[in-house]
Amino acid sequence: MRLTKQTNYAFRILMYCSANGGQLSRVAEIAKAYGVSEPFLFKILQPLNEGGLIETVRGRNGGIRLARESADITLLDVVRLTEDNFSMAECFERDDAECPLVETCKLSAALREALNAFFGVLAKHTIADLARPHDDISFLLGLEARKEALAAV
């Protein structure tokens, strides 16, 4: 059982933006920091943008930033936008008519209850919790070096 790679990088994108404060973050820089491709990140940005978690500014000096405070973005907000399937097991999907128990089985309800407990914890944690201001996250993401370079110009 695991979250999709999209969800994983959605968390990381939002943490990057959080560490970068209100400044615009360039997707190329985020991609470089995490060692992934830009097209891969753009695919994840789409649901985050449509879901109101980030805003994008186009143009040469454009980039992305959080659309609301990182303390107001829960992990559940993210997972809801990036995970496209919470059926937990294929026997609950409409196109699976193989299992003769699908109508009577209590498995679906039990897994749903477990999933709700999982969601309940995700709703308690925010992007701000993941990367507190005093953490060395900015340094690790190369944002400190970037600020110094900007200051030196």
Added chain:
Amino acid sequence: MRLTKQTNYAFRILMYCSANGGQLSRVAEIAKAYGVSEPFLFKILQPLNEGGLIETVRGRNGGIRLARESADITLLDVVRLTEDNFSMAECFERDDAECPLVETCKLSAALREALNAFFGVLAKHTIADLARPHDDISFLLGLEARKEALAAV
């Protein structure tokens, strides 16, 4: 986010055995009831057998049955045997050195807490809960027809 197909069918195998009472169930019959192949089921039987959830009897009249009461087998017992990865996201795996935040990030702890809540609910439900004796599960699995055929011999 979803459980593996192996876990899904592990639940179904155990439900089948539970519905069949103390009688031996033939893998060929379980495969037929769920519309899957026998080799696929055999792969799942191995961890269930090694983990002490089922016992196998070899030979022409052999088969499988629960190794303990279905009320003593929780969904968590099953998931522990059949899910081989609870890292939730690839950034917590040892062979992933890409993420610069892996040491400082609080995501791992948050997801672990959520996963524990998920497990907590699974530990409350048993195989017996999934398929109560009064349910029509035996009929749906074709076990009633089998019993009638045996009685008619």
